[in-house]
Amino acid sequence: MLSHKTFSHFPSKTHSTLHDLSLQLYTAQQQQWPMLADGVAALQNVQTRSVDCGTFTVRMQYNPKRVVSTGAKVDAASIKERKCFLCVGNLPEEQQGVLYRDRYLVLCNPMPIFREHFTISHIDHIPQSIEEQILVFLALAKDLSPAYSLFYNGPKCGASAPDHMHFQASPAGGIPVEQELPSHLVYASAIGGVSVSTLKQYGRSVIILEGSNVQEMELMFLRLTSAMRRTMKANEEPMMNVIGSYTEGRWKLIVFVRSKHRPNVFFHEGEKKVMISPAAVDVGGLIVTPMEKDFRTTDSTMIASIFREVSVPGETIQRIIESI
Numbered sequence: 642m643l644s645h646k647t648f649s650h651f652p653s654k655t656h657s658t659l660h661d662l663s664l665q666l667y668t669a670q671q672q673q674w675p676m677l678a679d680g681v682a683a684l685q686n687v688q689t690r691s692v693d694c695g696t697f698t699v700r701m702q703y704n705p706k707r708v709v710s711t712g713a714k715v716d717a718a719s720i721k722e723r724k725c726f727l728c729v730g731n732l733p734e735e736q737q738g739v740l741y742r743d744r745y746l747v748l749c750n751p752m753p754i755f756r757e758h759f760t761i762s763h764i765d766h767i768p769q770s771i772e773e774q775i776l777v778f779l780a781l782a783k784d785l786s787p788a789y790s791l792f793y794n795g796p797k798c799g800a801s802a803p804d805h806m807h808f809q810a811s812p813a814g815g816i817p818v819e820q821e822l823p824s825h826l827v828y829a830s831a832i833g834g835v836s837v838s839t840l841k842q843y844g845r846s847v848i849i850l851e852g853s854n855v856q857e858m859e860l861m862f863l864r865l866t867s868a869m870r871r872t873m874k875a876n877e878e879p880m881m882n883v884i885g886s887y888t889e890g891r892w893k894l895i896v897f898v899r900s901k902h903r904p905n906v907f908f909h910e911g912e913k914k915v916m917i918s919p920a921a922v923d924v925g926g927l928i929v930t931p932m933e934k935d936f937r938t939t940d941s942t943m944i945a946s947i948f949r950e951v952s953v954p955g956e957t958i959q960r961i962i963e964s965i
């Protein structure tokens with residue numbers, strides 16, 4: 642089954658880069674797989690608008706095709722009942738991927754938010770958890786650079802398949818935080834060769850790790866998640882979204898520290914319901930909604946309120962950093 646689903650391998654005999662292989666896959670799959678071709682065509686017509694939130698800007702995207710993902714039932718019972726859509730045996734007939742180091746498949750997302758949008762899923766049905774996979778995350782970020790950034794949604798704060806390990810990739814710089822970060826960055830400390838920073842006046846709670854040595858980055862990330870576990874009194878993986886990139890020999894991990902998945906307005910009935918379900922891309926500053934009403938009416942006050950509600954308080958970030 643896996644060989645039937647393998648479009649190409651990385652590393653490859655031709656020494657092609659992972660981003661070249663992924664782009665070749667994207668082009669070929671649009672010819673072979675009508676659902677992807679439709680998704681890509683629909684993306685060309687999506688409406689976007691910018692919302693000035695004072696110290697930062699948010700881009701809204703009205704994308705009706707995302708209704709499945711935004712509205713996904715991710716409670717344990719619903720997940721158990723449905724057929725896992727990331728398991729190799731359940732992938733659509735036409736879908737193929739780049740087999741990454743024999744462990745992950747780089748797949749085209751048929752309901753894209755970005756010009757190219759990949760889901761990178763483990764070949765086995767193992768639960769979504771970044772701590773055991775952080776070395777893969779760092780390797781992927783490097784292998785996908787400079788064309789793409791990589792992101793991760795925790796099982797309880799944005800992953801629509803919390804039971805199947807996966808990452809996603811998007812064009813580098815396509816998530817607003819990637820561009821806005823330098824003007825909000827506040828250096829906190831450095832341990833070994835890894836710097837720890839936060840973002841000021843950004844409306845969300847964020848910790849950033851930057852460094853050039855993979856082992857040091859792995860160690861620091863695990864120290865960070867331990868500190869989050871202690872501070873947030875979490876038994877399971879602390880709630881987080883992570884955006885990772887690799888430029889000029891350095892990794893950057895942008896960690897959004899979350900207190901909850903969906904805001905209260907998501908659960909309202911009728912006109913009062915706001916169909917915004919924040920994951921990495923949304924807290925990263927590109928809010929995707931499948932509803933035209935929410936696209937038109939969501940203003941800076943609503944955005945600030947949603948961000949505040951789903952992020953841990955600023956003092957928790959300080960306590961985490963002190964505890965690393």
Ligand SMILES: [Zn+2]
Nearest residue numbers: 725728766805
């Ligand atoms: Zn699965």
